[in-house]
Amino acid sequence: MRRTKKVVKVGDLKIGGDSPIVVQSMTKTKTRDTKATIRQIRRLEKAGCEMVRLAVVNRDDAAGLKVVKQAVSIPLIADIHFDYRLALAAIAAGVDKVRINPGNIGESWKVYEIIKSAKDSGIPIRIGVNSGSIPQPILKKYGHPEPRAVIEAVRKMVDLFRKKDFDDIVLSAKAADVRDTIAVYQRLSEEFDYPLHIGITEAGLPFRGGIKSAVGLGILLNEGIGDTIRISLTADPTVEVAAAYEILNALGLRRHGPVLISCPTCGRCEVDLDKIARSVENRLKRYSNFMKVAVMGCVVNGPGEAREADFGIACGKGRGVVFVKGKEVKRSHENGLVEALFEVIDENIDNR
Known part of the structure; x- marks a missing residue:
């Protein structure tokens, strides 16, 4: 307190x-x-x-x-x-x-x-x-x-x-x-x-x-x-x-700007998650809104974490699913995942 x-x-x-x-x-x-x-x-x-x-x-x-x-x-x-x-x-x-x-x-x-x-x-x-x-x-x-x-x-x-x-x-x-x-x-x-x-x-x-x-x-x-x-x-x-x-x-003391969550990856990951996460992080710099964005690499924790975030990607083999507040809204090949994520973000927020 x-x-x-x-x-x-x-x-x-x-x-x-x-x-x-x-x-x-x-x-x-x-x-x-x-x-x-x-x-x-x-x-x-x-x-x-x-x-x-x-x-x-x-x-x-x-x-x-x-x-x-x-x-x-x-x-x-x-x-x-x-x-x-x-x-x-x-x-x-x-x-x-x-x-x-x-x-x-x-x-x-x-x-x-x-x-x-x-x-x-x-x-x-x-x-x-x-x-x-x-x-x-x-x-x-x-x-x-x-x-x-x-x-x-x-x-x-x-x-x-x-x-x-x-x-x-x-x-x-x-x-x-x-x-x-x-x-x-x-x-x-x-x-x-x-x-x-x-x-x-x-x-x-x-x-x-x-x-x-x-x-x-x-x-x-x-x-x-x-x-x-x-x-x-x-x-x-x-x-x-x-x-x-x-x-x-x-610590939950302020709510400012995007918060990116990404998994550390392991042998289960079948996409280039480091590249995807860095690309997402770079593009999030343009936004001032507080939002939780998850970028997850496999089926173990990916869907659950992505559903808990405001926006999320859960990846499979060369592909991924985009979530908005727990709801699956889009699927994409690995190369189009970042673009698909930000299309969804832009459709759902007022970035002023």
Whole structure:
């Protein structure tokens, strides 16, 4: 069951409470290159991204935020490290949220300046701790960035916000180690009422990084922990969005886009199922509708699985049957199966 947290507004979106878990990503462009940044954000929006974070490295990036903000409708989050003045400039540019890192933002008075500006503008702040940038006094105390060190870094920063009566806060505390991340978020969820942004930092390339993220975040989400999610991958940011929705779909927490089910094949399979499944997967990218599509290779589980899906193929020897919600509607030779499936899909859905 979802653990209910305080509601925080980011633009028109609500985080926490009983709001849907929000999918976000981060641009991989230089924010000062506003044309490239706007193009990438529009692709992210098309992929289903609901909030996007942008790196603000210098004054030129901060100035670029204003241009980007005027060109897109998705809520923007300014990612700030080292220089508190960049947070002030980002807030002045109209961002919907600021993320600061306790490990490098500096002295308390700098944090207070950011809090004052955010409060005046009515926007929230994410306190984003990473295991790779724990404040030095805390790191020295524990010797390495173990979960206790990460949690202490969060606590100390939250205390500063509470002193200024600022509670429009989102928390995150990411580690590259899956078990450490799980332990940290479990503790944060027990200790704080603020919404949690969850992720595995520096997860890696899509295959391994996707698996690490699915394992760690899947456990947390299944325990009801997490209000926003980002899958950090060394890949195009739209891949991060797709991975996030796959995890949420698998747990029944969101219904977004097509879900493809295909069997692993064995010696019973008498069609080129790998080719068929890849072709179906590629063509499904054109659809935004939530639907379950099954591509099954033999008579053992094929007909049953295909009947349980919204649309399905069950294959035999060089041939196959197309199902719609359990009803056989078409038969085809192997070479025409994919086309037959999508003819049926297009006849039965409104792909808008």
